[in-house]
């Protein structure tokens with residue numbers, strides 16, 4: 653079974669997960685919070701996040717994260733990997 657079949661957002665308006673306009677506007681922040689609330693109880697949030705991290709750059713809310721949050725995660729993972737490599 654594809655993990656998407658178990659997604660909380662299945663059948664919902666996908667626009668909720670793709671805020672438009674200035675990402676720091678009140679309207680966008682409210683929309684991001686609403687989307688993250690759906691993700692917070694999603695049984696396949698980890699699979700969704702893993703997919704987005706591998707496919708990136710991908711817009712929108714995936715696995716309860718914004719594109720900017722996933723970029724930051726990727727930078728932290730890269731920095732950690734480089735530090736571990738240097739220490740070895």
Ligand code: SF4
Nearest residue numbers: 659661691694700715
């Ligand atoms: S984590 Fe969020 S975007 Fe991903 S499948 Fe679940 S509800 Fe949908």
